[in-house]
Amino acid sequence: MSAIQFEKNADNIVILTLDSPNQSANTMNADFRQALSETVKKLKADDAVTGIIFSSNKKTFFAGGDLDELIQAKPDTATEFFQMIEDLKANLRYIETRGIPVVAALNGTALGGGWELALGCHHRIALNDAKTKFGLPEVTLGLLPGGGGIVRMVRLLGLQNAFPLLMEGKQFGVEKAKSLGLIHDTADSIDELLNKAIAWIKANPKSVQPFDVKGYKIPGGSPSTPAVAQMLAIAPAMLRDKTKGCYPAPEAIMAAAVESAQVDMDTALTIESRYFTYLATGQVSKNMISTFWHGLNAIKSGASRPKDIAKWQAQKVGILGAGMMGAGIAYVSASKGICVVLKDVSIEAAEKGKAYSQKLLDKKVSQGRLNPEKRDQILANIQATADATDLQGCDLIIEAVFENHELKAKVTQEAERYLTENGIFASNTSTLPISGLAQASKNQANFIGLHFFSPVDKMQLVEIIKGQNTSSETLAKAYDYVQQIGKTPIVVNDSRGFFTSRVFGTFIQEGLRLLAEGVHPAKIEMAALKAGMPVGPLAIQDEVSLTLSEHVATETRKALQAEGKERPKSDADDVIHSMIHEFGRKGKAVGAGFYDYPEGAKKQLWSGLSHWTKANTITEQEMIDRFLFVQALDTLRCLEEGVLTSVNDGNIGSIFGIGFPAWTGGAIQFLNQYGLAKAAARAHVLESKYGARFKAPDLLIKAAHDQTPIA
Structure with missing residues (x-):
């Protein structure tokens, strides 16, 4: 025909x-x-x-x-x-x-x-x-x-x-x-x-x-x-x-x-x-078609979703914690017609979280992108409360409270009794291992991680984390919910920092290491931008807040020590410590971090960073390579260790979750398109100059030897 x-x-x-x-x-x-x-x-x-x-x-x-x-x-x-x-x-x-x-x-x-x-x-x-x-x-x-x-x-x-x-x-x-x-x-x-x-x-x-x-x-x-x-x-x-x-x-x-x-x-x-x-x-179009067309279509069709499990839709979602994350999750869920119970310790805090949705919706109405009736309908889907009994009948509860193991355990035990039969419980954590958090649950098979990114209304990715005892049915339901709210799911296995937070940390740390080596901060930020990263590492560190990074590093060190392991301090840790405890600079939230934030004016790098600046002959291309390789190699380690379950999830997750340059097609595709033998050789040179974080994983060496793309 x-x-x-x-x-x-x-x-x-x-x-x-x-x-x-x-x-x-x-x-x-x-x-x-x-x-x-x-x-x-x-x-x-x-x-x-x-x-x-x-x-x-x-x-x-x-x-x-x-x-x-x-x-x-x-x-x-x-x-x-x-x-x-x-x-x-x-x-x-x-x-x-x-x-x-x-x-x-x-x-x-x-x-x-x-x-x-x-x-x-x-x-x-x-x-x-x-x-x-x-x-x-x-x-x-x-x-x-x-x-x-x-x-x-x-x-x-x-x-x-x-x-x-x-x-x-x-x-x-x-x-x-x-x-x-x-x-x-x-x-x-x-x-x-x-x-x-x-x-x-x-x-x-x-x-x-x-x-x-x-x-x-x-x-x-x-x-x-x-x-x-x-x-x-x-x-x-x-x-x-x-x-x-x-x-x-x-x-x-x-x-x-x-x-x-x-x-x-x-x-x-x-x-x-x-x-x-x-x-x-050219190569760039091949990278982008591979990831943004074939890769995204594979995810949409359920490539990482357990097979032979009936499609599922959430009817009523409970959200614990009405801060920035919880409020954002409430908004995207309610916008798709899901009934949401937004709970916090006080009704005032819960209502403040609901007001976030009101603000976003009012803006859409003022722009002519939404009619007032639809706005009111979406807002009616959100019930703000301080009473845990209002969670009764939820088929999904998501906790989005502060990154503290004891607090998360407390809210889990308080809330999960109100789940419907076969309902699932999710933790929105960015670093804490899901299997450890699941120990607070009476049914670990129904416990899973849903790592949203901020701001939730704009960020497309959701990282789904399987605990050691998470069932296939729970994973399928979590996958379906993420697609139900119009987001893109990737699936990873449990590990400290999972995939996105772990690899994202390597980018920020590399920027801090360069600062400690004496490189001018403006050169560091520009090299990251020229690599294709959306924001420089120092600016990102300010957004995350230096105190949070110090807290996570401290908690990680304690947890590893309890397991008989060690997380040695680095130059990056020393920079963070000095910024907070020597100079009193904690990040954007307090108006003073690596940048100054003058009211009504554009942010600018803090002049005090000259404390670290000294003669350094590193080239811009060397910095670009360090930024890209440190993330790409660690992404490959995640695949090698079984944290990542597919190359596709690694590529999509690296772009949508951590801002890895889209022109590369993702962190693993970056190595493929660089040339595997060439990438292995470059990693060896970087390792000899800067340390073990650039060591080529066995998976890269084998792929280079076999001359077969990592797929």
């Missing part, structure tokens, strides 16, 4: 129905390209055709490029890849320039290549549906729109208006598309959609794209227009400041947009194809 069904009606209007075989959505795969070539041959052989309509037989209009195919593109096949793209665009361009009306009847979402196909039509009619999304999100996968999207968006919207949609991959709905002039009409049913398309063709027997009309000027002006030229003079510097040079896609998009705006349409499309080939055959 062809991916494009060709039908001509009595009015000689050709209806091209997109219906990729063996797929739930239409994509620009080999089947589509072949079908498009055959379609164009038919059109060229038929002079009687009066118009063309693109429609879809799928639930959505068109999903975009075939990522399974794109990830296979290699530098040594760049010429063939480029020609394939050019041939595809030539076929679409023939349809666009034949001189007869071409309409896109958009029955649903059109993203990436699907939106590019729609842009190649003269008239676009969309089905009225609030769930429908349009846009060009390729940049989020390290690519650019290679099917004419850059060229046509710039010609229709102008450079300034097109830039955010192209370089940030912003998606938009039907109403926004109408306001931009990208959607010309709407319909309330499939029949009306087709009827309107036919009517428009009959009313416009000769039609061309506006930018193909002689004398057409790009909205806002060409790159040489003074106002645009002024914007373009600073735009590259602003972009580089944002990407730190780690992400080639936004830079390629900007270059393709500006260059293509200065030439004729066909040359512009070729320029776009060249940049697309450069990105598609």
Whole structure:
């Protein structure tokens, strides 16, 4: 069966129905390209055709490029890849320039290549549906729109208006598309959609794209227009400041947009194809497609969820502790229609926690993103209380109290009696071993860890921690709840610090070690940013608070001593101790840490850090390598030790949980793409210079020897 069904009606209007075989959505795969070539041959052989309509037989209009195919593109096949793209665009361009009306009847979402196909039509009619999304999100996968999207968006919207949609991959709905002039009409049913398309063709027997009309000027002006030229003079510097040079896609998009705006349409499309080939055959896009497409889809499909256990939904969730974490968990749960009991030691504290949801919801209402009725409905889902008996009937209780073993044991024993039969109890801890916390429970099989990240309403990841006695049924329920509230779950086994907190600590500690070695603090922070980390280690340490880090280190040392083990102090510990006890600087919360926080002004590094600064010849690249390798190697140890249960969870967790650079595809993929033998050799050099934390795990050495990726 062809991916494009060709039908001509009595009015000689050709209806091209997109219906990729063996797929739930239409994509620009080999089947589509072949079908498009055959379609164009038919059109060229038929002079009687009066118009063309693109429609879809799928639930959505068109999903975009075939990522399974794109990830296979290699530098040594760049010429063939480029020609394939050019041939595809030539076929679409023939349809666009034949001189007869071409309409896109958009029955649903059109993203990436699907939106590019729609842009190649003269008239676009969309089905009225609030769930429908349009846009060009390729940049989020390290690519650019290679099917004419850059060229046509710039010609229709102008450079300034097109830039955010192209370089940030912003998606938009039907109403926004109408306001931009990208959607010309709407319909309330499939029949009306087709009827309107036919009517428009009959009313416009000769039609061309506006930018193909002689004398057409790009909205806002060409790159040489003074106002645009002024914007373009600073735009590259602003972009580089944002990407730190780690992400080639936004830079390629900007270059393709500006260059293509200065030439004729066909040359512009070729320029776009060249940049697309450069990105598609590069390593960064492969890293990002592997993790953000294949990896996330595997998690969504339940890759780490126990099999053969029925899907489950939480009906009533109890949350112990209405601080920042508890309040955030209450908000995301209530927003998904779950009844929430938010308990604290006093009703005032519980109400304060509920007020956090009120604040977030009020902001959405003021922005027009939520109606007042929906806000009130969500707030009604949250019951603030100081009475433990209100937890009666909860099928999930999550404790989110301070990181103290005794306190957590106390609230566990107080609350779990109110769980429904087969209800589960979860601890939101970031460091304390779950198996130890579970000892306070009367049913350890139903006890699990749910590590949320702050702020909960914005952070996508939830780390699910299995205790030694956690049952498969409890793990499945926890996985289902995390997906129920719209978060991304990864599954790890029990260990001190689990995966994310443990590895995240190595990043911060490396920054503190560099400071102790005498490196200027501004150089440390900049090296971390240039590696692709979202924030520098000193700034992050201030956010976490130095006192909390000291407390965790002390508690860890005590626990290890009780087990007959030792956690030796490091230069990083000495820096923390001096900052707190010698200089009285405890972090952002008190307005004084590694940074000063002047009221109403931008934070700045504390001048007193010169206490550590001395002559140091370390290069920026050496610091970047230390930041990336110390995290990647420890992530691999987590996999080797069985803390991580899959490579995919390690990659996703490192990016969404600890901010490991997205361009790498994750901490383990960083080693794969670096080259395993090369990575092992680099680790050996770093170990010889800086110590055992850079020792290559056996898993890396074996993979390098076998020349097989860690997967």
